[in-house]
Amino acid sequence: MSALGEFRSLSRSRGRRAGPPDAEEKRDNRAALFFLAPWLIGLLGITLGPMIASLYLAFTDYNLLQDPEFTGLDNIRRMLTDDRLAQSLQVTFGYVLVSVPLQLAVALGLALLLDRGVRGLSLYRSVLYLPSLLGTSVAIAVLWRLVFGVDGLMNAFLGLFGVEGPGWISDPDTALSTLIILHVWTFGAPMVIFLAGLRQIPRELYEAAATDGASRTRQLFSITLPLLSPIIFFNLVLGLIGSFQSFTQAFVVSNGTGGPSDSTLFFSLYLYQEGFTSFRMGYASALAWLLLIIVGAFTALNFWASKYWVFYND
Incomplete structure (x- = not known):
């Protein structure tokens, strides 16, 4: 035909x-x-x-044992005067705003290092990705308690230099920091995504920049970061959403209490306590929708701000 x-x-x-x-x-x-x-x-x-x-x-009083009773806006009014809710929001925001940028910085730094053609790249990539698979598990959270306990590995290491370390997870001033370190340690997933993005940047751009006398620092800020900005944005959004929902680490490290002194009381942990410890499932449902609104607001803010710093290669 x-x-x-x-x-x-x-x-x-x-x-x-x-x-x-x-x-x-x-x-x-x-x-x-x-x-x-x-x-x-x-x-x-x-x-x-x-x-x-x-x-x-979310608009009822429900204890899981009796039928829910409609109470209108009572749960919302309770949120406005709930001190533990305010504490959980403060802990969660502090955790998210510190851990997410730190994790992305570590992941990007290691991806830049591996992108230079390190011998045995596949092995390094697999080893560095492993913490992302284990970091949110109960076993790793238990291990973290052993590492940062009073008689843990961290204090044993400091003892070699004559330094007496604190009880990291039992001290309100340092307990949250240990969870931030645990989150940063799970940098494998964003690192692999960064590495894939770096491999897509044409090498001719770096060669032309080097010919013009641009230093490595200049190449990083003028070529690498602008062309990698969509990947940074992608990892940032996923990191924020995942961090707001963090639960296992705080639950295991604090034995489900959010202690010491509510210093590790993540929002999701407080939601769990209200729903399954205090049997206030109606209030817990209202908290769940509040979390959805917060995550949605942060995500929308990131999409709005992305037009000022994310550059797509058309």
């Missing part, structure tokens, strides 16, 4: 598709729905359904 004949045949077939779907298209649609059914069932039964239920419970 000539090219003109193929074009006419394709045009006629497209013309037929504009009308009502034929038997073959209906069969394809049914097949698509069949394969999408598990995801759709999960979306409705595991995500949207519980979200709608929690929205209703």
